[in-house]
Amino acid sequence: MDQDLTQTVQAVHDYWNSHTLGFQYVTDQSIEPGTPEFYAHIRPWMNPYKFPWIMERIERESALLKGKHLLEIGCGMGYDSLEFLKRGVRVTATDLTPNAVAMTIRHFEVEGVQAEAVHTANALDLPFDDNTFDAVWSNGVLHATGNTERAIQEARRVTKPGGRIMISHFYRKPSWMYLMHHVGRENIEYKEEDPPVNTFYTEAEILAMFKGCDILEAVPEHYRALPVRRDGVKAALYKYGFRPVYNLLPESLAKRYAYKLSVTAVKL
Numbered sequence: 091m092d093q094d095l096t097q098t099v100q101a102v103h104d105y106w107n108s109h110t111l112g113f114q115y116v117t118d119q120s121i122e123p124g125t126p127e128f129y130a131h132i133r134p135w136m137n138p139y140k141f142p143w144i145m146e147r148i149e150r151e152s153a154l155l156k157g158k159h160l161l162e163i164g165c166g167m168g169y170d171s172l173e174f175l176k177r178g179v180r181v182t183a184t185d186l187t188p189n190a191v192a193m194t195i196r197h198f199e200v201e202g203v204q205a206e207a208v209h210t211a212n213a214l215d216l217p218f219d220d221n222t223f224d225a226v227w228s229n230g231v232l233h234a235t236g237n238t239e240r241a242i243q244e245a246r247r248v249t250k251p252g253g254r255i256m257i258s259h260f261y262r263k264p265s266w267m268y269l270m271h272h273v274g275r276e277n278i279e280y281k282e283e284d285p286p287v288n289t290f291y292t293e294a295e296i297l298a299m300f301k302g303c304d305i306l307e308a309v310p311e312h313y314r315a316l317p318v319r320r321d322g323v324k325a326a327l328y329k330y331g332f333r334p335v336y337n338l339l340p341e342s343l344a345k346r347y348a349y350k351l352s353v354t355a356v357k358l
């Protein structure tokens with residue numbers, strides 16, 4: 091990696107290591123992180139539970155991958171990997187940051203599931219041989235790495251030919267979130283400080299990054315403005331102003347402004 095990218099990865103690492111996704115949803119500070127109560131407390135706000143279509147995708151892919159080996163890149167607290175493990179998929183869960191890895195290891199202990207491995211890994215330089223995994227899953231990560239195309243090609247490299255690469259949640263433009271982020275300076279992940287990188291792409295730009303793959307589907311998601319667990323003036327404007335008005339748009343129109351895209355591809 092060149093010096094600029096190394097610096098970006100360091101900044102991304104420092105941000106996410108102190109903002110492991112999930113902590114922003116804690117409303118009862120008396121709950122001890124790493125306890126069963128902790129994981130249960132934030133669970134309704136985490137991906138597979140908050141967004142039913144992600145759970146459906148995990149169920150669909152698990153049926154194909156039972157007994158096979160899946161790599162998750164950027165596992166956060168491990169909620170997605172957990173659902174694959176519960177369905178008989180062998181999982182290696184990785185994240186750039188030691189704190190996310192520690193929270194995932196603890197989460198699997200609490201749930202009584204056994205992963206193949208859980209460790210730190212940089213999506214831009216994966217520590218695996220070519221053609222290692224039957225599938226790769228990465229949810230809400232690769233647009234936040236500093237070089238999305240390189241990360242996708244790394245995911246492709248470590249996937250076996252014919253294996254599935256499921257990269258969810260690129261930030262799209264144009265989209266309602268793109269507008270809010272750029273015009274309203276609205277944060278996405280955290281109210282006080284966003285990650286150093288959150289790159290928005292057009293759909294054509296996203297699909298062009300999947301060289302050497304056959305794209306099976308590219309699904310626009312988050313075309314409705316979702317509830318947020320935040321307070322403050324901006325959050326109030328969003329909750330009581332923008333959200334109810336935007337959500338009146340008919341579905342066909344709203345889908346054009348979906349802010350995420352989930353791609354399922356096969357390595358050629």
Ligand SMILES: C[S@@+](CC[C@H](N)C(=O)[O-])C[C@H]1O[C@@H](n2cnc3c(N)ncnc32)[C@H](O)[C@@H]1O
Pocket residue numbers: 099102106107110111136137163164165166167168169184185186187190211212213214228229230231234235
């Ligand atoms: C928005 S969070 C998503 C976490 C999890 N996938 C989820 O949906 O709950 C982004 C995650 O990507 C990780 N990440 C960012 N850059 C990465 C990189 N270069 N390699 C691996 N993980 C990375 C962060 O540490 C963080 O845990």
